[in-house]
Amino acid sequence: MSEAALHLPAVPPSRAGAQRVRGESLVVRCLLIAVSLAFLALFLLLPLVSVFVEAGARGFAAYQAAITEPDAVAAIQLTLLVASIAVPFNIVVGIAAAWAIAKFEFRGKNFLVSLIDLPFSVSPVISGLVFVLLFGAQGYFGAWLKANDVQIIFALPGLVLATVFVTFPFVARELIPHMQALGSADEEAALTLGASGWRVFFAITLPNVKWSLFYGVLLCNARAMGEFGAVAVVSGKIRGLTNTMPLHVEILYNEYMGAAAFAVASLLAGLALVTLALKSLLEWRYGDAIAASRRH
């Protein structure tokens, strides 16, 4: 009770009273809301709606045919396969990075955080290019790979590497601020009571950060499945073999098969909507738990 009383002054004054002093006139308010909504409708809503309209333009049968033809199915499977390797990898590394950075004090920590964030400021095309320079036919390891019959570029390993590069920061970025905000007192208490290190992690740390972990995984997965530029450079775009869904969309579109391109694109747009819905749900439900990392 006394705690609640202490917090009372921090509650902002009622909107009705404050509005006269702080608020804008009704005209200005409506104008600003109208400008915002018009801007969003023009730049966000219209493209999204057009994807579904164009996808359905040729009727349901054509839509179904476009997403069940063998090349499309192969692209869907490849996208799922790449994400199912890249995302778990980034979960493990993200948790390890967050543990080292949030639970310990060491020199060069800020520098390490900047390095982890580095892929965010690298163009997706460059993220693919670097692997071509390393593993491509004329790359630094190209001759050796060829002699040993290992294919990385224009094959699955290249797609995974490029995807991991692009999605590298996502999980760590959500976990680090949350784990820093929680501190280490719980873990230290458990250790003093005799729990093993792994037990402390699985019984205390992981349950504490599970929602921000899920949040990071959600964003990581959306980017992994939707990545285009980095994957385009390393894929070679061999139909049925190294074509992911976004690349399949590009090929169909460039061959003037617009309806089919938008049909496959509508699946990706659906994934984006599910991601957004889950993300919003997490923010509304567990906003406090992930508040530290919510906005970035």
Added chain:
Amino acid sequence: MAAVLPTLRWREPSILPGFGIALGITLTALSLVVLIPLAALFLKAASAGPADIWAVATSPRTLAALRLSFTGALFAASVNAVFGLILAWVLVRYEFPGRRLVDAAVDLPFALPTAVAGIALAAIYAPNGWIGALLAPLDIKVAYTPLGVMVALIFIGLPFVVRTVQPVLEEMQGDVEEAAALLGASRWRTVFRVILPPLYPALLTGFVLAFARAVGEYGSVIFIAGNVPMVSEIAPLLIVIRLEQFDYAGAAVVATIMLLLSFALILAVNLIQAAARRRFGDV
């Protein structure tokens, strides 16, 4: 040595286990996936030799592509700064039906794959598209011109400004602006002299994030840009073209110039931010 000179210890002692393995995993993965590949890029660019680097860097096509990517990104980030600020303001300060839905929708460019956004924007702004058809009688062409590049870059950068300004605006206490109003300042003056100045650092951060994303953007741009060399060809596309011609060194040089330019810009803004923080306190 470390025991004799405890001040030189590189990490604080802790009873928590797992520092070694956690840092080990992080550094190994970071090196293998990010750092060594990026080092290979710089190495490849440097191996081209000064004469070739200069020839690639100053070729009219490279310069045109870099100019389009950087000016386009600056323009798009500026548009996003203005509308992102208004959007953040509306979302934090006003109640209206559907506010939460609008709030959630702001993140669409983060979630929507860039290729999907690209073909959708191209379809809308094409001469026979929904908006393209409206603009055609006015003789305005968006798709397949540099203007189309701007449209795609505005789309991709929008969430950055909103999401960096929004939390600062949410935490802003009303007492200062109430004081300003009670002291007789007009609402207009209160907004520009009292409310906006503390928002500038967040606004600048959002601007830089939107800019950095826009400079390197590829997927959402190439469909709407038309990709005419010297006119509507962006720098990332030029890298892809060089690569398709097996001109690895040329691709690496363009990529290195792009990276160094955007790192320099981000660093400059961070220095401005740090200076502003020293001058005005942590706002």
